[in-house]
């Protein structure tokens with residue numbers, strides 16, 4: 001919200017403050033909300049101009065005809081273009097993402113991803129992307145971008161040499177899109193290497209990372225050389241499975257500026273109430289993610305020894321040297337998602353889900369409550385047999401998003417469900 005204020009009156013905190021401090025102090029000026037200690041919600045769709053001249057100036061800047069001078073106060077125009085609650089939450093997202101300069105919020109994770117791809121890719125370009133990728137992103141690539149003449153080139157997550165080769169050989173490469181760890185087997189792709197190779201080929205290639213699973217607490221793509229980080233804020237950022245939101249956070253302000261220009265056209269800015277709600281969840285993000293990751297690690301490591309569990313997919317239990325190398329290079333903690341491949345196939349997986357008393361059978365993830373699902377028949381059901389096979393998505397696989405409940409209760413719940421199989 002700093003743009004709105006005479007810059008001499010602003011009390012900017014020193015920039016060396018830690019992220020957990022800045023998420024509470026950066027940008028927001030209580031005097032603009034009648035002294036309210038927490039931000040007010042500004043639901044107005046339109047804004048009253050100080051003068052016709054101020055309106056003319058605001059439009060000149062919004063249309064790009066003129067540049068805003070350092071510290072110049074600019075009137076707000078209309079809530080699809082920008083509104084105070086978006087500015088407040090964007091100011092608070094920036095310090096959470098190491099290496100970030102600017103952020104933009106969207107009305108879902110898919111809206112953020114769609115806007116990122118459509119801002120930078122044009123017909124004739126190609127996008128190298130890791131698979132399995134989130135189902136919505138997969139559909140966007142195949143059903144929408146390909147008919148528009150934008151070529152998607154999939155690379156199986158974790159196959160480092162194939163990723164390098166695709167980046168080297170893709171015709172008119174414009175975007176490298178990495179989702180790591182991959183859903184639901186947690187296979188990791190090397191962000192630093194992809195960014196290095198992409199920028200070596202052409203500094204204009206944009207490296208985007210869907211950081212929904214481990215970020216911003218445990219994985220920092222911008223510090224590994226990526227240009228843009230994308231989130232489904234529906235997951236950990238908001239954290240209570242009660243809203244939809246998306247975010248884009250970049251190393252360079254100009255990337256976000258271009259995306260915000262598209263956001264005006266697409267009409268997909270996050271509305272004021274959702275911005276306010278998301279903003280109120282950010283100060284507890286690292287607390288929630290730390291607790292959920294510790295819970296998951298204890299539970300996954302215990303369950304990996306159960307006789308009904310054929311294989312446990314979780315970063316602290318990786319066996320493959322290449323996966324261990326990538327994990328150690330780019331993740332601070334293993335996170336709160338794991339998958340179990342159960343003895344007994346689909347029947348066992350379904351019975352396991354039926355027997356759970358604390359964990360609930362639902363898709364989505366990243367909430368304070370524990371959720372479990374059967375990817376092959378739900379989230380990953382559109383995949384072909386070959387794609388399922390390559391991704392390791394078997395009949396017996398269940399994915400679990402661990403919440404912040406008491407880990408012993410959760411472990412007992414999972415063990416009880418497994419013992420009954």
Ligand SMILES: *Cc1c(COP(=O)(O)O)cnc(C)c1O
Pocket residue numbers: 108109110111134136179210212213231232233234235244245246
């Ligand atoms: C949920 C999710 C998305 C899509 O986010 P929405 O908020 O549902 O639009 C994208 N990527 C990943 C990794 C997700 O988990």
